[in-house]
Amino acid sequence: MERPRIPLATAAASPPRENLPALALLAPFLIAFLLFFLVPAVETFWLSLTESSLTRTSAFVGLENYATLVQDTSFWDALGNTFYFALLTVIPLTAIGLVMALLVNRFVAAQGWLQGVFFLPFVLPISVMTLIADWMLQPSSGVINHILGIQRPWLADPTWALPAVAIGTVWWTVGFNMLLFLAGLRNIPAEQYEAAALDGARGWKLFANITWPALRPVTVTCLILQVIASLKVFGQTYILTSGGPFNTTRVTLHYMYETAFTQSDAGYAAAIAMAFVAVVILLSLLQVWIVRWLEKRES
Amino acid sequence: MNGKSNLGWTVIGAASAVLLAALWAAPLLWALSTALRPELETVSADFHWLPQTWTLDAFARTLGAGNLLRWLFNSALVALSVTVVTMAISLMAAYAFSQLRFRGRSLLFGLAMLAFLLPFEALLVPLFRTMNQLGMINSYAGIVLPQVVSPVVIYVFKQFFDGIPADFREAAVMDGAGPLRVLWSVYLPISGNIVWAMAIVTFIAAWNNFLWPFIIVTSNDMMTIPLGLTQTYDAFGVRYAQLMAAALLGALPVALAYVLFQKKVTQGFLAASGLKG
Amino acid sequence: MASVTLRGIEKRYGDNLVIKGVDLDVDDGQFVVFVGPSGCGKSTLLRMIAGLEDISAGSLELGGKPCNDVEPARRGIAMVFQSYALYPHMTVAENMGFALKLAKVPKAEIAQRVERAAAILQIGHLLERKPKALSGGQRQRVAIGRAIVRKPEVFLFDEPLSNLDAALRAQTRVELAHLHRELGSTMIYVTHDQVEAMTLGQKIVVFNGGRIEQVGTPLELYERPANLFVAGFLGSPRMNFIPATLAGEEGATAAVRLPDGSVAEVAADVARARVGATLTLGIRPEHLRIVGEAGHGAIAATVGLVEYLGDVVLVHLQVPGVDGMLAAKVGTGGATPAVGSRVGLRFDAGQAYLFDEAGLAFAPSRTRETLQAGQTAGIQ
Numbered sequence A: 001m002e003r004p005r006i007p008l009a010t011a012a013a014s015p016p017r018e019n020l021p022a023l024a025l026l027a028p029f030l031i032a033f034l035l036f037f038l039v040p041a042v043e044t045f046w047l048s049l050t051e052s053s054l055t056r057t058s059a060f061v062g063l064e065n066y067a068t069l070v071q072d073t074s075f076w077d078a079l080g081n082t083f084y085f086a087l088l089t090v091i092p093l094t095a096i097g098l099v100m101a102l103l104v105n106r107f108v109a110a111q112g113w114l115q116g117v118f119f120l121p122f123v124l125p126i127s128v129m130t131l132i133a134d135w136m137l138q139p140s141s142g143v144i145n146h147i148l149g150i151q152r153p154w155l156a157d158p159t160w161a162l163p164a165v166a167i168g169t170v171w172w173t174v175g176f177n178m179l180l181f182l183a184g185l186r187n188i189p190a191e192q193y194e195a196a197a198l199d200g201a202r203g204w205k206l207f208a209n210i211t212w213p214a215l216r217p218v219t220v221t222c223l224i225l226q227v228i229a230s231l232k233v234f235g236q237t238y239i240l241t242s243g244g245p246f247n248t249t250r251v252t253l254h255y256m257y258e259t260a261f262t263q264s265d266a267g268y269a270a271a272i273a274m275a276f277v278a279v280v281i282l283l284s285l286l287q288v289w290i291v292r293w294l295e296k297r298e299s
Numbered sequence B: 001m002n003g004k005s006n007l008g009w010t011v012i013g014a015a016s017a018v019l020l021a022a023l024w025a026a027p028l029l030w031a032l033s034t035a036l037r038p039e040l041e042t043v044s045a046d047f048h049w050l051p052q053t054w055t056l057d058a059f060a061r062t063l064g065a066g067n068l069l070r071w072l073f074n075s076a077l078v079a080l081s082v083t084v085v086t087m088a089i090s091l092m093a094a095y096a097f098s099q100l101r102f103r104g105r106s107l108l109f110g111l112a113m114l115a116f117l118l119p120f121e122a123l124l125v126p127l128f129r130t131m132n133q134l135g136m137i138n139s140y141a142g143i144v145l146p147q148v149v150s151p152v153v154i155y156v157f158k159q160f161f162d163g164i165p166a167d168f169r170e171a172a173v174m175d176g177a178g179p180l181r182v183l184w185s186v187y188l189p190i191s192g193n194i195v196w197a198m199a200i201v202t203f204i205a206a207w208n209n210f211l212w213p214f215i216i217v218t219s220n221d222m223m224t225i226p227l228g229l230t231q232t233y234d235a236f237g238v239r240y241a242q243l244m245a246a247a248l249l250g251a252l253p254v255a256l257a258y259v260l261f262q263k264k265v266t267q268g269f270l271a272a273s274g275l276k277g
Numbered sequence C: 001m002a003s004v005t006l007r008g009i010e011k012r013y014g015d016n017l018v019i020k021g022v023d024l025d026v027d028d029g030q031f032v033v034f035v036g037p038s039g040c041g042k043s044t045l046l047r048m049i050a051g052l053e054d055i056s057a058g059s060l061e062l063g064g065k066p067c068n069d070v071e072p073a074r075r076g077i078a079m080v081f082q083s084y085a086l087y088p089h090m091t092v093a094e095n096m097g098f099a100l101k102l103a104k105v106p107k108a109e110i111a112q113r114v115e116r117a118a119a120i121l122q123i124g125h126l127l128e129r130k131p132k133a134l135s136g137g138q139r140q141r142v143a144i145g146r147a148i149v150r151k152p153e154v155f156l157f158d159e160p161l162s163n164l165d166a167a168l169r170a171q172t173r174v175e176l177a178h179l180h181r182e183l184g185s186t187m188i189y190v191t192h193d194q195v196e197a198m199t200l201g202q203k204i205v206v207f208n209g210g211r212i213e214q215v216g217t218p219l220e221l222y223e224r225p226a227n228l229f230v231a232g233f234l235g236s237p238r239m240n241f242i243p244a245t246l247a248g249e250e251g252a253t254a255a256v257r258l259p260d261g262s263v264a265e266v267a268a269d270v271a272r273a274r275v276g277a278t279l280t281l282g283i284r285p286e287h288l289r290i291v292g293e294a295g296h297g298a299i300a301a302t303v304g305l306v307e308y309l310g311d312v313v314l315v316h317l318q319v320p321g322v323d324g325m326l327a328a329k330v331g332t333g334g335a336t337p338a339v340g341s342r343v344g345l346r347f348d349a350g351q352a353y354l355f356d357e358a359g360l361a362f363a364p365s366r367t368r369e370t371l372q373a374g375q376t377a378g379i380q
Helices: A019-047 A064-071 A073-106 A108-123 A126-136 A143-148 A161-186 A190-198 A203-231 A235-241 A252-262 A266-298 B007-035 B039-043 B057-064 B068-099 B105-114 B120-134 B140-148 B151-162 B166-174 B179-190 B192-208 B211-216 B225-230 B232-236 B240-260 B262-272 C042-050 C092-102 C107-121 C136-149 C166-183 C194-200 C218-223 C228-233 C366-372
Strands: C004-013 C016-026 C031-035 C057-062 C077-080 C154-158 C186-191 C203-208 C211-216 C240-250 C253-257 C263-266 C278-283 C289-291 C299-308 C313-318 C326-330 C342-346 C353-355
Touching: A019 A266, A019 B068, A019 B105, A019 B120, A019 B140, A019 B179, A064 A266, A073 A108, A073 A161, A073 A203, A073 A252, A073 A266, A073 B007, A108 A161, A108 B007, A108 B240, A108 B262, A126 A161, A126 A235, A126 B007, A126 B225, A126 B240, A161 A203, A161 A235, A161 B262, A190 A203, A203 A266, A235 A252, A252 A266, A252 B120, A266 B120, B007 B240, B039 B240, B057 B068, B057 B240, B068 B105, B068 B140, B068 B151, B068 B179, B068 B192, B068 B225, B068 B240, B105 B151, B120 B140, B120 B211, B140 B211, B151 B192, B151 B262, B166 B179, B166 C077, B179 B192, B192 B225, B192 B240, B192 B262, B211 B225, B225 B232, B225 B240, B232 B240, B240 B262, C004 C042, C016 C042, C016 C211, C031 C042, C031 C194, C042 C057, C042 C077, C042 C154, C042 C186, C077 C136, C092 C107, C092 C136, C107 C136, C136 C166, C166 C194, C186 C194, C194 C218, C203 C218, C203 C228, C211 C218, C211 C228, C228 C278, C228 C353, C240 C263, C240 C326, C289 C326
Parallel strands: C031 C186, C031 C203, C077 C154, C154 C186
Antiparallel strands: C004 C016, C004 C057, C203 C211, C240 C253, C240 C278, C253 C263, C278 C353, C289 C342, C299 C313, C299 C342, C313 C326
C-alpha cells in the first residue's frame, strides 16, 4: 500500500491571498527589525561619511574618514592583532573540537558527562571566563604559574597577553565546535564503517579514509564560523587586558569602541565599522571560494 | 570512531578522554576550590589544591556586598523578557513567512535574513544614538529591545513550520480558525520541542550578552551579571575567593539551565547553526 | 438546501490551465463521486469547493448562494482529509469539538454533539485517547466524526480510504454507504479507485485532464460509456479494445472488420461514420466467450496467461493485430484452456461497443436495448 503524498505548503498550492493577517503577524518583527537593524545599518553607512560626535551629527565630509583610516597605523595594528588572534584560535578550536567529538562519539557510556564537561564553558557568560582566567594567570598566586614553577605576569607581558587570552577563549568556546563535529559524525551512515571493517580497515586507516572525508563539509563550516567569530572578538581582550599591554591586545572592535565612546568620534568609528564589515564579508567569501577551488581540484 | 578498534586505540582514546575532561573541568573546579576557602589562604605562599579550611564565607560576603543580587535580578528580568518577546514575535513572523501567501513574501524574508550578513557589532554606534534619542539609555527596555531581533530563530522556526504537513492547517481553516488561532492551537503544540530548544538557547544568549549591555548601561544598579562581574574588583577589591564566588554564582543559572536541559540546549544550538542534531 | 452548483469553473497555476471549464450540479442529499486518474484535477476541484484553493474563473454556488470568496468555515461544509489531519496534541474528543469551540458553542452542547457523533461511528470508547494511540481505521472514524459534529450541509471526502488496508477498506465502504443513508446529507467523494466509485456513488463524475468526461449513475457509466476513456476506466479488468474498420451497416447493426480479417457485428448506430473509417471495438472481459476453435465468426486467439482468482478465472489472450493481450473472464466450473493453446473468441453484437477515431462512442442501436434486457453488468 502506498504512502499517500502529503502536500507541503509550497508555492504550488494557491489558497486565497492573506495580506492583512500576514501584516498583523509580521508587524512586531518588522517594526523591531526596522528600528534596531535596518535604520542603524543605514545610519552606520551614512555616519561614516560625516564628522559626528556621539550625540550630534555634523558636517558631511565624504570619504575623508576613510582616507584617514587607510593611513591610521592604530587601525592597522588593531586589525593585525585581530588576525593574530584568529590565527591563534581557529586551528586549535577546530582540531580540539574534532578530537572531543571523536571521543564523545566513541565512549558512548560516558557521553552525557563528557559532552557536558566539554560544553559547559560555552554556556557561561564571558565575565565568568575572564574572572577565572585572570585568577589562574596571576603572577604570584595563580595556579598556572604554580604548576609551571615560574612567575610570569601573563596578561602584562606584551608577548604573552594575546596568546593567554586565546587559550582562555579556546577553553571557553570549543564546546560549540564539538557539537558541530558530533552532528557530522552522527550523520555518517553506519554501513560505511561496516564495509570498511570488512575490508580490514582499522584505527587510523578508518579515520583517514572514512571519517575524515565525510567530515569535510562540517570542518569547512566550522572553520568559516570560527574565523568570523574570532574577527568579532572584543569582550575577552577588553576585560582581561583593556587592550594592553601597549595595545598588543587591542582588537579592531575595541579600537572602534574607543573611537566612538572615549573620543566621541562617531563618524570615524562608523568608518571603522564599515571597514570591519567589509573585512568580515571578504574573508567569508574568500574562504568559500578557496573551498570551492579545493573541491574542484579534487574532482 | 565507530566500528571495531583494537585495544591500543581504545586505551589511547580513554586516556585522552580522561585527560581532556580533567583539563576542561579544572578551571571551574579550581574556582570552586578557591571560593570555598578563607581569603587569606588564596594568596598564601603555601599552595594547596583543596581548601585547608572549608568555609562559605566568600559566598556570604559576595551576596552581601556589591550588587550581586541586584545584578542577578536584572539579568533574570532581561533574559526572560528577551526570551518571551523574541519567541512571540519570531513565531508569528515565522508562521507568516511559512504558511501565509502574501505579496512581497520572499522579498521580506530575504531582507530579514540579510541580517546574518551584517554583524551586530557594526551597529553599536547608531543604536546607541537611537536609544539616546528615545531616552532609553540605561533602561530595561533599552537593554532588551535590540536583542529581540533574531533572524536565526525566525529561520529555524520557518524551516520547521515548512516541514509540518499542510493538512493540519487546512483542517483548522475548515474548522474556522484564523491565522493566529492556527498558530496558537495547532502549530505551537506540534512545535513544542523546537520552541523549547530555541527558548532556552535564547535565554542563555541573552543572559550572557556582554556587548550590548556594556554599551547601553551606565549605572551600576542596572548592570546585568556579565557586566557586573567585571565591576567586582571595584566592589570587593582584589579578594579572589569572593571574586570566584561571584563568578560561580553568576554562572549558576545558565549552568543549571544547561545541566537540566542538556538535550534541548544541544538541539537549539545545532539548529541555530543550520545543522541537524 | 444543500445543493452544489458549478458553472464554468477554471483553475490556473500561472500559465497552466489545470481545470478547464467544469459545469456540474449536485443535488441535495446526493452522494457524488469524483473519480479519475492521478493528476486529473478531482482533488483540486474538491479543494476549490472547500475554499482551500482560489477559483480562477467561473462560479460556485452552495445551496443557491454564490460562494466563490466565502471563507471555508462559513460555507457550511466539512472535509475529511486523506491523511485525516487529526491534531496530534488533542484528544479525540477535543479534535471533534475544535470547530465548535472556535464557533463559541456552549460546552454542554459540544459534549452532546461529540457523543452523538461518536455513537454513530462507534468510537465512544476512544474519546480520551490521542491520535497516536489509534489504529488507522479508528483515526479515519475520528476524522469523519469531526466532520459530522459540525452538521454541515455538504460533506467532502478526499480519498479517505486510500490509507487503509484492503479488508478494512471494503468494510469501511459499507459503513460509509450506511452513514449516508442515515444522515441523508450531500456528500462529494473523491477517489481514484473505480470500485469505490461504482459502489458508493449515486452519481459518478469521471475526470480526465481537468475536464469532465462523463456524468451519470454507475450503471449508466458502465453500460453506456460516452468515450474510450470512461469505457476503459471503469471495470476491472479493463474493457478490451480491438482496432477495427467500418465494413458496412445492415439495418440496426454495424459490421466491422477486425485485424485478423474476420467481420464482427455490433449493435451500434454508425450513421455518422463512413465505410472504411478507423474505429475501436470494445468488449468487456465478462462478455468475451472462449470457444474451442477459430472460424465461423470466432476470432483466432492464443492463450498467453491464465490467472486463477478463486471465484473467477482470467484468461489473457494474444490476438493478431492487437497490441497487448485481451482479457476474458471465465467461470470456475468447466475446463480452462491451457497456456499456448489456440482458441476462438466470440461475443454478442449487443454487448460490444464502437468508438470513433476521436474516441467518442457510437449510440447503441435500437436492438441493443432488447438484447441487453435482463443482463446484469458484472463488476470484477
